[in-house]
Amino acid sequence: xxxxxxxxxxxxxxxxxxxxxxxxxxDDIVLPGMLHAALVRSPYSHARIGGIDTSAAASAxxxxxxxxxxxxxxEIAPAPCAxxxxxxxxKIADYHCLAKDTVRYVGDIxxxxxxxxxxxxxxxxxxxxxxxxxxxxxxRPKDAAAEGAPQLHAEIEGNQAFHWTVxxxxxxxxxxxxxxxxxxxxxxxxxxxxNAMEPRAAIASYVPATxxxxxxxxxxxxxxxxxxxxxxxxxxxxxxxVIAPEVGGGFGSKxxxxxxxxxxxxxxxxxxxxxxxxxxRSENYQATTHGRDHVQEIELAATKDGRITGLRATxxxxxxxxxxxxxxxxxTILHGLxxxxxxxxxxxxxxxxxxxxxxTPVEAYRGAGRPEATFMVERLVDxxxxxxxxxxxxxxxxxxxxxFDSGHDVVTGLxxxxxDYGGALAKLLGEAGYxxxxxxxxxxxxxxxxxxxxxxxxxxxxxLGPSQVAGAIGFQGGLWESAILRFHPxxxxxxxxxxxxxxxxxxxxxxxxxxxELGVSPDDVKVIHGDTDNTPMGWGTYGSRTTAVGGAALxxxxxKIRDKATIIAxxxxxxxxxxMEYDDGKFFVKGSPDSSKTIQDIALMANVAWNLPEGxxxxxxxxxxxxxxxxxxxxxxxxxxxxxxxxxxxVDLKRYVAVDDCGPQINPVIVEGQVHGGIVQGIxxxxxxxxxxxxxxxLVTGTMLDYALPRADRLPDIEVHSTVTPSPHHPLGVKGxxxxxxxxxxxxxxxxxxxxxxxxxxxxxxxxxTPERVWRSIQxxxxxx
Amino acid sequence: MKIPVxxxxxxxxxxxxxxxxxxxxxxxxxxxxxxxTKVGCDTSQCGACTVxxxxxxxxxxxxxxxxxxxxxxxxxxxxxxxxxxxxxxESFWNKHGLQCGFCTPGMIMASHExxxxxxxxxxxxxxxxxxxxxxxxxxxxxxxxxxxxxAAGGAA
Numbered sequence: 001x002x003x004x005x006x007x008x009x010x011x012x013x014x015x016x017x018x019x020x021x022x023x024x025x026x027d028d029i030v031l032p033g034m035l036h037a038a039l040v041r042s043p044y045s046h047a048r049i050g051g052i053d054t055s056a057a058a059s060a061x062x063x064x065x066x067x068x069x070x071x072x073x074x075e076i077a078p079a080p081c082a083x084x085x086x087x088x089x090x091k092i093a094d095y096h097c098l099a100k101d102t103v104r105y106v107g108d109i110x111x112x113x114x115x116x117x118x119x120x121x122x123x124x125x126x127x128x129x130x131x132x133x134x135x136x137x138x139x140r141p142k143d144a145a146a147e148g149a150p151q152l153h154a155e156i157e158g159n160q161a162f163h164w165t166v167x168x169x170x171x172x173x174x175x176x177x178x179x180x181x182x183x184x185x186x187x188x189x190x191x192x193x194x195n196a197m198e199p200r201a202a203i204a205s206y207v208p209a210t211x212x213x214x215x216x217x218x219x220x221x222x223x224x225x226x227x228x229x230x231x232x233x234x235x236x237x238x239x240x241x242v243i244a245p246e247v248g249g250g251f252g253s254k255x256x257x258x259x260x261x262x263x264x265x266x267x268x269x270x271x272x273x274x275x276x277x278x279x280x281r282s283e284n285y286q287a288t289t290h291g292r293d294h295v296q297e298i299e300l301a302a303t304k305d306g307r308i309t310g311l312r313a314t315x316x317x318x319x320x321x322x323x324x325x326x327x328x329x330x331x332t333i334l335h336g337l338x339x340x341x342x343x344x345x346x347x348x349x350x351x352x353x354x355x356x357x358x359x360t361p362v363e364a365y366r367g368a369g370r371p372e373a374t375f376m377v378e379r380l381v382d383x384x385x386x387x388x389x390x391x392x393x394x395x396x397x398x399x400x401x402x403x404f405d406s407g408h409d410v411v412t413g414l415x416x417x418x419x420d421y422g423g424a425l426a427k428l429l430g431e432a433g434y435x436x437x438x439x440x441x442x443x444x445x446x447x448x449x450x451x452x453x454x455x456x457x458x459x460x461x462x463x464l465g466p467s468q469v470a471g472a473i474g475f476q477g478g479l480w481e482s483a484i485l486r487f488h489p490x491x492x493x494x495x496x497x498x499x500x501x502x503x504x505x506x507x508x509x510x511x512x513x514x515x516x517e518l519g520v521s522p523d524d525v526k527v528i529h530g531d532t533d534n535t536p537m538g539w540g541t542y543g544s545r546t547t548a549v550g551g552a553a554l555x556x557x558x559x560k561i562r563d564k565a566t567i568i569a570x571x572x573x574x575x576x577x578x579x580m581e582y583d584d585g586k587f588f589v590k591g592s593p594d595s596s597k598t599i600q601d602i603a604l605m606a607n608v609a610w611n612l613p614e615g616x617x618x619x620x621x622x623x624x625x626x627x628x629x630x631x632x633x634x635x636x637x638x639x640x641x642x643x644x645x646x647x648x649x650x651v652d653l654k655r656y657v658a659v660d661d662c663g664p665q666i667n668p669v670i671v672e673g674q675v676h677g678g679i680v681q682g683i684x685x686x687x688x689x690x691x692x693x694x695x696x697x698x699l700v701t702g703t704m705l706d707y708a709l710p711r712a713d714r715l716p717d718i719e720v721h722s723t724v725t726p727s728p729h730h731p732l733g734v735k736g737x738x739x740x741x742x743x744x745x746x747x748x749x750x751x752x753x754x755x756x757x758x759x760x761x762x763x764x765x766x767x768x769x770t771p772e773r774v775w776r777s778i779q780x781x782x783x784x785x
Numbered sequence: 786m787k788i789p790v791x792x793x794x795x796x797x798x799x800x801x802x803x804x805x806x807x808x809x810x811x812x813x814x815x816x817x818x819x820x821x822t823k824v825g826c827d828t829s830q831c832g833a834c835t836v837x838x839x840x841x842x843x844x845x846x847x848x849x850x851x852x853x854x855x856x857x858x859x860x861x862x863x864x865x866x867x868x869x870x871x872x873x874x875e876s877f878w879n880k881h882g883l884q885c886g887f888c889t890p891g892m893i894m895a896s897h898e899x900x901x902x903x904x905x906x907x908x909x910x911x912x913x914x915x916x917x918x919x920x921x922x923x924x925x926x927x928x929x930x931x932x933x934x935x936a937a938g939g940a941a
Contacts, residue, residue: 018886019874021821021861028820197825197887197921248887281826503885673881680924704830712925713916
């Protein structure tokens with residue numbers, strides 16, 4: 001039963017090439033005559049460039065060319081910022097692909113060397129003499145906003161990239177003036193380094209005779225790369241082909257189009273031969289975008305019985321030295337509009353200040369603004385519970401938006417699609433055995449053990465999104481997706497799709513959608529993506545939008561096919577179209593299922609075109625462009641159980657239970673995998689990960705030795721459950737699931753640790769909750785300093 | 786100055802003259818074109834370059850090609866030893882033990898070593914056995930399942 005493959009956890013079709021080492025990532029591709037580029041990156045966080053002497057490098061063995069900003073003048077535009085946040089006094093500093101006279105972060109590019117081998121290019125880097133004159137740097141966003149702070153860009157006063165506000169509902173000052181209870185907190189959302197396992201890479205191959213250029217690029221959005229490269233490098237879009245081959249994870253860090261990408265294209269254009277650039281992991285830490293970096297001052301107004309009456313926040317968001325491609329929208333649109341969370345909050349106000357700092361540019365990182373919002377809200381709710389002596393469950397239940405299935409407006413201006421937040425929490429409490437856990441916790445405390453329970457009930461915005469909204473919020477692109485579905489004469493199918501998955505398994509998911517809609521075997525469906533020359537336009541895989549938007553485009557295309565097939569089947573069966581029925585790949589006259597035409601029969605007839613109804617074109621192919629009417633809003637409830645050792649400060653994550661609702665699951669095994677990975681990234685933020693700069697702007701956590709990524713031995717098995725609430729506006733009812741785990745889990749783990757520490761008098765600890773920090777917080781709370 | 790080496794990879798002997806500084810992983814990838822073995826870091830943390838060196842797992846970024854002179858190396862391409870899949874490859878596929886796939890060749894080779902040393906590991910032992918290999922996609926849980934599954938099937 002082919003239709004039953006929709007909803008089935010079939011094995012991924014991607015895997016055979018990946019488990020045998022035959023998949024080709026960008027660095028695995030070798031072109032004849034290919035040269036290799038390496039980049040001179042600034043070792044200073046902020047310095048004037050007095051001069052650059054490239055002569056020794058230029059004559060080094062194997063070196064073909066050395067370029068600095070003077071060579072690129074007029075040939076390569078600054079790297080663009082493509083999210084022009086309106087009503088925010090946005091000020092975009094020029095992000096030169098080769099620094100002109102000032103470097104502004106450790107990793108800013110000063111020169112590029114092209115040589116015959118990668119090692120020759122690297123050797124030559126050391127021969128380039130750059131005369132740096134260091135100046136004062138500023139690395140923390142709130143410091144950058146202070147009077148007298150070092151200024152990054154002469155034309156941008158106070159380092160302020162933007163000031164964005166969201167105000168919704170009732171008068172916020174009145175809400176706080178009349179509040180019976182107010183809780184406050186300052187939260188540091190530390191800087192995170194995404195660490196996709198495949199470092200970034202690019203190969204550009206320019207053919208002077210035709211003016212055509214092909215760029216292999218490890219990207220989440222090849223069509224956006226094509227668009228921006230055409231603008232920056234001056235290669236017309238029709239002559240520019242971008243291929244995202246196998247891509248080894250992204251998590252937001254492969255959305256941006258980077259100076260290094262534009263420079264690889266520039267070098268190939270200059271030299272007329274293929275040029276490859278591959279970053280090292282250390283280079284990745286310095287120059288591939290980071291995430292988070294907020295300081296959040298937040299407060300919640302409520303009544304004595306625990307009803308929330310207002311939420312107010314001021315956020316200082318570090319943007320790094322320049323604004324990356326989508327950066328301004330992350331701490332604003334994707335953050336501030338989500339501050340109502342799963343709660344009915346009558347008044348909300350937030351100010352967000354985006355600040356330039358002498359650090360690596362900050363971009364989307366899994367969740368992108370929404371984890372920062374969820375954390376704020378879930379932290380405040382727990383603080384309110386503690387203040388009122390209520391169970392965190394009861395405070396949540398008192399404020400949940402009641403169950404709804406066709407739209408709910410929140411005061412930030414969004415309309416959530418569907419949700420049953422109380423239902424998800426109820427399921428979580430049952431699966432986890434919450435009452436028993438609380439009893440165990442109480443008993444453990446009696447014996448001097450510190451167990452904590454942490455809840456996070458979240459809703460997120462994804463499936464970005466209606467293009468009209470994209471325009472209104474300054475996103476310099478569309479947010480629709482497209483698909484072409486083509487039947488060959490033998491009944492086999494090609495899907496050409498604009499979305500560009502890079503580990504999420506959507507070649508499998510998409511084939512299951514086609515199978516579900518048209519009754520073919522998923523094995524008969526080939527899914528082609530990631531090549532701008534043979535796929536229709538797509539706006540990229542991020543924001544948990546590929547199944548939600550790309551999958552919808554594919555479903556709509558399949559339904560167009562079904563409509564045409566019905567007409568052809570009616571003709572072949574000599575029946576009226578309105579008398580036809582369809583079931584699982586078969587078309588038949590109502591009441592006569594035994595005399596049917598299969599979709600394969602129709603595909604053959606449509607392709608040979610011997611006997612088609614009048615006015616029906618040959619071929620069985622459909623194209624669709626799907627622009628969603630609204631975002632989708634997955635949600636869920638998570639619980640973390642930890643035990644803290646007060647002697648060492650170490651946190652043992654004992655259990656993690658998740659209930660997520662992403663609507664109907666096309667492939668539940670893939671969904672579970674996304675949930676696992678997402679949760680672990682959020683746990684990483686809570687417990688281990690932090691991108692650290694010293695006061696001078698040196699990246700202290702500059703390698704995998706220094707940055708604590710989650711490891712297998714540090715984690716428990718995650719207990720995954722789900723509820724199913726279809727989106728009312730989506731053709732398949734599905735929502736996204738790629739980021740949900742990360743959005744929920746940081747707050748759950750943090751709340752659990754604070755719950756464990758409550759008897760010791762600890763109120764808050766900055767993340768990550770390392771043993772040292774936890775231990776110190778206990779010492780401080782116990783007055784032992 | 787280049788130095789001659791003779792290294793057997795996946796059962797086939799290769800004789801090449803290499804720079805003394807050439808890492809084994811670059812010999813495998815760049816000289817021989819066996820790109821299944823990956824480079825994910827520059828500090829020997831990630832384990833994406835794990836191969837079997839004379840039957841024992843090694844991070845091929847920690848070994849010079851000249852040090853491997855005379856050795857026998859197995860990479861992900863040669864693990865199954867034929868057209869089919871090795872039991873670990875099957876179990877990673879069956880248990881959804883991979884997403885982007887970049888860490889997978891190294892993870893499978895490290896799992897091979899784990900099961901060689903401990904054919905019936907507990908989940909805890911699997912987690913400790915794989916602590917030298919990083920994966921950013923899966924959260925490791927399905928990798929643990931895959932190794933457990935392979936062990937149950939006698940993959941060692």
